Amino acid sequence: MHIPVMLNECLESLITDPSGIYVDGTLGNAGHSNAILEQLTADGRLIGFDRDMDAIERVKANVKTEAEHRMGLVHDNYSNMATQLDRLGIDQVNGVFLDLGVSSFQLDIADRGFSFQQDGPIDMRMDQSCGQTAGDLVNTASEQELADLIFRYGEERSSRRIARAIVDARGKVQIETTAQLAGIVERAKGGRKGKRTHPATKTFQALRMAVNDELASIEQVLETMAGRVVVGGRIVILTFHSLEDRLVKQFFNRHVPREESLQQGGVRRYYEEPPMKWISKKPVIASEEEKSINPRSRSAKLRAVKIEEE
Numbered sequence: 001m002h003i004p005v006m007l008n009e010c011l012e013s014l015i016t017d018p019s020g021i022y023v024d025g026t027l028g029n030a031g032h033s034n035a036i037l038e039q040l041t042a043d044g045r046l047i048g049f050d051r052d053m054d055a056i057e058r059v060k061a062n063v064k065t066e067a068e069h070r071m072g073l074v075h076d077n078y079s080n081m082a083t084q085l086d087r088l089g090i091d092q093v094n095g096v097f098l099d100l101g102v103s104s105f106q107l108d109i110a111d112r113g114f115s116f117q118q119d120g121p122i123d124m125r126m127d128q129s130c131g132q133t134a135g136d137l138v139n140t141a142s143e144q145e146l147a148d149l150i151f152r153y154g155e156e157r158s159s160r161r162i163a164r165a166i167v168d169a170r171g172k173v174q175i176e177t178t179a180q181l182a183g184i185v186e187r188a189k190g191g192r193k194g195k196r197t198h199p200a201t202k203t204f205q206a207l208r209m210a211v212n213d214e215l216a217s218i219e220q221v222l223e224t225m226a227g228r229v230v231v232g233g234r235i236v237i238l239t240f241h242s243l244e245d246r247l248v249k250q251f252f253n254r255h256v257p258r259e260e261s262l263q264q265g266g267v268r269r270y271y272e273e274p275p276m277k278w279i280s281k282k283p284v285i286a287s288e289e290e291k292s293i294n295p296r297s298r299s300a301k302l303r304a305v306k307i308e309e310e
């Protein structure tokens with residue numbers, strides 16, 4: 001089961017006009033989307049994106065009849081959100097929501113290859129209709145490329161040692177399964193050493209981020225959608241690790257006006273358009289109670305901004 005993270009906090013930050021149009025870029029199991037729809041009036045609409053066709057089909061099969069005409073489903077990368085909204089004839093929206101990363105459904109299905117807990121082919125693509133798999137990457141990228149991406153996207157200090165071990169192993173036999181890969185990384189890192197997190201966690205995160213080009217997608221949706229949210233509307237994002245959180249925080253910070261005193265007197269206000277205001281300067285984190293019930297919420301940070309008048 002996928003339990004939506006910080007559900008109430010997300011709804012409170014996001015919904016300002018119950019008859020407005022909201023976009024959920026990461027539909028998943030529609031945990032957040034359904035709750036958003038429940039808070040909207042009969043005029044309100046929700047457009048849900050997912051690049052995973054399984055998610056779209058699952059939500060389509062379960063959508064309540066009364067909500068059907070208020071919910072639009074789009075199978076695409078959220079990086080194409082603005083173009084898809086053009087296609088739907090929607091110019092401005094009242095809120096954009098993203099719950100980054102993978103869903104429990106994706107993690108739990110061995111064939112999707114996201115997890116070392118379930119042995120399966122090393123796929124890791126959120127959209128299985130296109131692109132190279134993580135297995136392709138592991139078996140064809142150069143040692144330097146592997147070391148760089150494991151370091152960059154996994155922030156893994158043993159990236160060189162792991163890349164070397166992968167290249168050595170694939171010289172003997174093709175690396176085909178997640179268990180095989182997890183074993184290679186574990187041995188390269190000298191075993192588990194009693195740690196709670198698996199030694200391959202960061203490497204798996206790095207491969208997933210590379211295969212799905214995750215940071216570029218986040219950057220693109222922010223760049224193209226910031227100007228499509230009405231004044232007073234919100235952008236609300238749940239991040240799960242430091243790389244995506246830093247990217248989101250820095251983007252919002254560039255839009256929050258700062259003032260600089262001028263030598264000749266007066267002040268200069270500077271910001272990237274549109275101006276934004278933090279809903280709360282510090283990221284919101286899950287309560288201890290939620291963390292104990294839903295492990296996925298432990299690393300979550302909620303960042304939310306309001307679009308301001310220019």
Ligand SMILES: C[S@@+](CC[C@H](N)C(=O)[O-])C[C@H]1O[C@@H](n2cnc3c(N)ncnc32)[C@H](O)[C@@H]1O
Pocket residue numbers: 002003004005025026027028029030031032033049050051052055076077078079099100101102103104126217
């Ligand atoms: C964490 S889950 C969302 C869970 C959802 N909020 C819920 O409560 O059911 C993230 C979902 O976003 C999708 N996703 C991730 N990156 C995406 C992207 N760039 N474009 C579209 N969908 C994406 C994944 O396929 C996954 O289904």
